[in-house]
Amino acid sequence: MSIRNVGIVYRKELTEAIRDRRTVVSAILVPLLLFPVLSVGFGALAVALVGKAKDEVPKVMLRGGDDSPAVVEGLRKLEKIDIVPETPNWKDQIINKEIRAAVEIPAGFQADVAGQKSDTVKIYNYDGELKSEFATEKVEKYMKEYRDQVIKDRLAAKNLPDTVLKPFEVKRENVAPPEKVSGAAFGGIIGYMVILLCMTGAMYPAMDLTAGEKERGTMETILSSPISRTHLVLGKFFLILTAALGTAALSVLSMGVSFSVLSHYTGQTAGGRAAAAGFLLHLGPKTVISVFLMALPIAVLFSSVLMTIALFAKTYKEAQSYLTPMTFVVIIPAVASMLPGVELTSKLSLIPILSTSLLCKELVAGTYHWNLIAIIFSSTCVYAAAALFIAIKMFQRESVLFRS
């Protein structure tokens, strides 16, 4: 009888939720569209913008160098650089992006080099401006190569080998498997997105099923039916939980699809393969299921807390003003987990949200610390059960239900 009642309430709330545009948008459309738009759209945009910047032939102004024909000749021969003659307002031209950089060859540069006198070649650029960076890099690279050549010639003149200046090489090599590398880079984001979308998915129905019911005047109607208040609140809770988990599941699914589409797409173009390696995420079924399992108690926690808070409100608007700050309560620990150097410890695993977010990062990277997983899962379950208990208690209180 009791489970039947919870089921009746759940079915009715589900019928109403599916017919409600706002719920459908927040629980289905947002997670389905967010990741493709964010990852594919943003990624493609970034690739396109960077490519465009690289394709542009930047104008670089040459200052001086009349008595250093060999250097100037070398600069002019550089591919994809357009050397323009000097004008007096060169600084403004860089700032106004009319030219991308200026290179200043000191007077008597070549003679000084031949005479072993040290000079400074200056490159003027627009710091942080992508196209200026590209132009500067090219000029800088050329000048360094020129310097290396000078060194080589000098060594050769004195019959000394190259190793005089480079007695040994230093090289670094990555031994972490690729999924751990990308996990360390992107795992934080995945946990964060799942947690945040769990929250946004639960938010709207939590308000609609409590404050919304008060506002529409159906609270008194439903309270006059024989169903017990505990069954009623449980039916509502399960619907909110469904929305939270549905949003999270859809987001994981759409994330997986968009990442694989993205890596497939970038993998086909010649230059894209390196970029794809960075984006590549090994989201196997094991990872997806683990992340989802860890999101379960968090979803219960969010659903109960949001429902309890929204229950205090008399209107939908009032509930909104109570719940909006909750987003920050969730975002801050989730963002904290993405900071470099924040690692999962047994102490941190007692902090809800932060612990789950950190754990998701590890899970995506393929690391399973079973004892920490147990602590996090059980501690979050305890918080979730407490929150659900409070929600049920609040639903019995006349001062909350009939607040005036």
Next chain:
Amino acid sequence: MIEARGLSKRFQDKKRGEIRAVDNVTFSCQPGKIYGLLGANGAGKTTTLRMLATILEPTDGTAIVCGHDVIDDPEKVRANVGFLSTATALYPRLSSQEMVEYFGRLNGLDEATLKKRVDNIFNRLDMNDFRDRRCDKLSTGMKQKTSIARTLVHDPPVMIFDEPTNGLDIMTARTITAFIRECRNNGKTVIFSTHIMSEVEKLCDTIGIIQSGKLLVEGSLAQLRDKYSEHDLEEIFVKVVTPHYVAEENN
């Protein structure tokens, strides 16, 4: 059958301190009779009826509805009660039929009985034209009919109406008063609250006048006319209530 025994409700208000919304109210309503609770706004009518419907719990005293105590057995009380007020709205995104079915299921009806009941009620109240229309698209009259169907679906022996005609136009209000009469004719115990004198005069077998949470006078219309030597109910009401009303104002 309803028996209120010393029914009381106190609220704590931050500014005004303790408020006795209902204060030691005792009365009884019989099957096949209509009991009218007459009072001004804020007199305690709604709180009394909400306690009878177990939406609120009494702070003192109790009430027995169809043999069940409102404090000990609220769910059984609700299963025997149909509660209707202008505040009991419909779910906007359910159709008229779904709304009625939902409450039938919550009342424990099995699907076969439910279907029979719903068909019967929809035919009787002439609601078949808007069976599948969503509640937010219904006219006021259609909404009232759906609400009536909702209270009837489990065929409760006790009907509680809290200012059922408040804010309704005359035609819709008449649907409600006709329905209240029909409930009495079907042998149901009916209690309803109002501040409209004409409704009370037309409908009630017993009248209780309530003010400041206290039941001041009780009796049939004829008994009240005799006692206060007035024919007009409004005059009787003013005579009963004024001393208390003045006392309250001075407080």
